[in-house]
Amino acid sequence: MNTFKILEIKQSVFADNNRQADALRTELKTEKTFLLNLMSSPGSGKTTTLTKTINALKDEMKIGVMEADIDSDVDAHTISKTGVKVIQLHTGGMCHLDADMTKQGLEGLGTKEIDLAILENVGNLVCPAEFDTGASKNAMILSIPEGDDKPLKYPLMFTIVDVLLINKIDVLQYFDFDLEACKERVLKLNPNVKIISISARTGEGINEFADWIRAEEKKWNES
Amino acid sequence: MNTFKILEIKQSVFADNNRQADALRTELKTEKTFLLNLMSSPGSGKTTTLTKTINALKDEMKIGVMEADIDSDVDAHTISKTGVKVIQLHTGGMCHLDADMTKQGLEGLGTKEIDLAILENVGNLVCPAEFDTGASKNAMILSIPEGDDKPLKYPLMFTIVDVLLINKIDVLQYFDFDLEACKERVLKLNPNVKIISISARTGEGINEFADWIRAEEKKWNES
Numbered sequence: 001m002n003t004f005k006i007l008e009i010k011q012s013v014f015a016d017n018n019r020q021a022d023a024l025r026t027e028l029k030t031e032k033t034f035l036l037n038l039m040s041s042p043g044s045g046k047t048t049t050l051t052k053t054i055n056a057l058k059d060e061m062k063i064g065v066m067e068a069d070i071d072s073d074v075d076a077h078t079i080s081k082t083g084v085k086v087i088q089l090h091t092g093g094m095c096h097l098d099a100d101m102t103k104q105g106l107e108g109l110g111t112k113e114i115d116l117a118i119l120e121n122v123g124n125l126v127c128p129a130e131f132d133t134g135a136s137k138n139a140m141i142l143s144i145p146e147g148d149d150k151p152l153k154y155p156l157m158f159t160i161v162d163v164l165l166i167n168k169i170d171v172l173q174y175f176d177f178d179l180e181a182c183k184e185r186v187l188k189l190n191p192n193v194k195i196i197s198i199s200a201r202t203g204e205g206i207n208e209f210a211d212w213i214r215a216e217e218k219k220w221n222e223s
Numbered sequence: 224m225n226t227f228k229i230l231e232i233k234q235s236v237f238a239d240n241n242r243q244a245d246a247l248r249t250e251l252k253t254e255k256t257f258l259l260n261l262m263s264s265p266g267s268g269k270t271t272t273l274t275k276t277i278n279a280l281k282d283e284m285k286i287g288v289m290e291a292d293i294d295s296d297v298d299a300h301t302i303s304k305t306g307v308k309v310i311q312l313h314t315g316g317m318c319h320l321d322a323d324m325t326k327q328g329l330e331g332l333g334t335k336e337i338d339l340a341i342l343e344n345v346g347n348l349v350c351p352a353e354f355d356t357g358a359s360k361n362a363m364i365l366s367i368p369e370g371d372d373k374p375l376k377y378p379l380m381f382t383i384v385d386v387l388l389i390n391k392i393d394v395l396q397y398f399d400f401d402l403e404a405c406k407e408r409v410l411k412l413n414p415n416v417k418i419i420s421i422s423a424r425t426g427e428g429i430n431e432f433a434d435w436i437r438a439e440e441k442k443w444n445e446s
Contacts, residue, residue, distance in 0.1 A: 155295070171394070
């Protein structure tokens with residue numbers, strides 16, 4: 001038995017996504033819901049990172065998670081074990097969510113009582129970067145095995161994120177990954193991004209990420 | 224100085240991609256050019272795998288490589304060091320190549336003398352699976368750090384490939400990756416796929432992949 005709903009997202013009819021995104025942000029501000037959009041390649045550790053982060057935060061804020069996938073509900077099952085509200089969004093082949101699709105998801109999730117809504121976007125470094133979802137903040141995970149050249153190859157994604165988690169730091173020694181060169185490439189594209197090294201597996205860095213969310217959620221509700 | 228051309232690909236005007244793909248395959252057959260379309264997530268090791276494979280095959284066949292990227296020419300630089308013909312394709316934000324875009328790339332590369340043309344597709348498990356490029360065969364790389372659940376989450380990609388390379392097998396012991404469970408999931412979607420475990424870094428399995436290409440290229444020219 002699923003403990004979560006599955007929602008088939010409809011393609012948006014709005015031509016002006018940026019306007020929809022701004023409208024959604026205004027709505028979320030009124031409702032005092034902080035929406036975090038989490039993006040990455042497939043297999044970089046979004047779901048494991050989320051599980052650990054939710055466990056660090058769930059006693060102090062009401063959390064709801066939207067799991068966006070082309071197909072399957074593997075991640076929604078995993079997240080639902082944390083006890084927070086989860087909805088699985090099926091994008092029907094589309095490789096991103098725009099603001100209207102995110103809004104459909106939020107309506108399915110129900111945000112009235114939610115302090116922190118998290119959108120786990122489709123695993124992809126291209127399309128999700130091109131569409132403002134209306135999120136309060138954008139987070140991205142880059143994992144060590146993917147290589148330190150990713151900022152060179154997917155510059156837009158690294159430009160639009162507010163926080164970058166460099167995951168699987170526990171296996172750094174087994175890969176040819178130059179952490180300093182990678183950070184330099186990212187900061188050249190995006191001087192204001194916060195970079196946190198984490199290991200979702202060992203839990204390293206999760207507290208620092210949880211602190212970042214606490215601070216940003218507070219700012220969101222006060223501004 | 225670049226030793227390769229950079230081509231800005233134009234968006235296709237053809238509504239019927241499948242027909243364009245079949246027409247391209249017919250053309251390639253006439254020219255005796257075997258076109259391999261290589262797909263994967265970002266950072267799974269496409270370029271390193273290609274470098275090793277090209278070095279194994281370049282003395283026995285004329286090879287040309289198309290490097291498709293949203294931006295940058297990092298991979299074209301790397302491949303050009305093998306001495307084979309390379310062209311960098313810029314997709315202008317698009318996360319896949321269709322048959323017409325592939326044809327533009329092949330024209331830029333020049334296929335008349337080429338036995339083996341390789342398209343390194345955009346790093347993405349979603350869009351490239353949805354568009355037939357006109358390739359003779361489709362190859363995919365899944366790397367160990369991405370996780371054994373990927374066939375469940377990106378089923379279409381695993382369904383359309385002819386050969387699946389499971390890369391970074393040298394770091395298997397550091398990850399929670401169930402190789403047998405993964406293979407079972409893939410074979411359930413695609414019983415005819417050839418699965419080869421490789422390490423592009425150590426060279427393990429590259430000869431088996433080169434053998435597969437040799438055999439398929441031979442069949443392509445004989446059929």
